[in-house]
């Protein structure tokens with residue numbers, strides 16, 4: 001258990017491909033013998049995939065044009081007429 | 083024209099150049115605001131505040147970080163200002179998310195196996211669970227998680243945007259990720275039980 005606690009940040013780095021080769025093989029060794037950490041790898045990986053699968057919120061045209069007007073006003077105050 | 087050149091032109095007062103930078107980032111900043119607040123109104127406020135501050139401070143940008151990282155830092159401040167009065171959930175320490183930890187959501191010593199989540203829950207429902215969980219947790223966790231995985235910033239870039247160390251940033255991202263994992267796991271478990 002304390003083994004798993006110690007490894008959790010490395011496990012996240014491992015999933016994201018950000019772990020050096022030495023730590024990588026240490027983690028893989030631990031994973032071989034630890035079902036919970038294997039499930040942790042699988043579900044933490046899926047968590048991010050499921051998040052990314054969600055739709056992005058479209059920026060409504062009305063908000064976009066309001067934004068452009070507000071920026072232009074602020075710009076002209078700072079730099080003079082654009 | 084690359085981003086650096088656009089920024090240089092914008093700094094000398096070229097509105098056209100700045101407009102192109104707006105085009106590149108407006109959807110990203112809006113999405114960040116939407117994910118954090120869960121509503122269009124606040125997302126719009128965050129978007130406007132970010133770009134107006136960017137106009138005010140464009141000459142102070144020295145290019146130590148990328149323009150995007152600089153812009154996200156402004157957005158993070160805008161979010162903080164907006165959410166100051168809103169109570170959001172603090173997350174428990176990392177070890178408490180692990181099986182057998184104090185108050186770990188799964189309770190049991192063994193983790194629940196997800197299999198194919200899409201068999202248990204439709205994408206729409208999945209999105210709602212994820213969005214609610216992100217909107218409920220304190221921004222100090224949701225912001226770095228969103229920047230890292232939705233906006234694909236590197237950990238270093240997230241750390242720079244939030245003015246945090248890399249280690250602290252990684253730990254916050256992981257706590258958000260564990261909280262989302264735990265919530266999803268609870269929902270999947272419920273759904274699986276309903277089926278039996």
Ligand SMILES: [Zn+2]
Nearest residue numbers: 003004034037
């Ligand atoms: Zn383990």
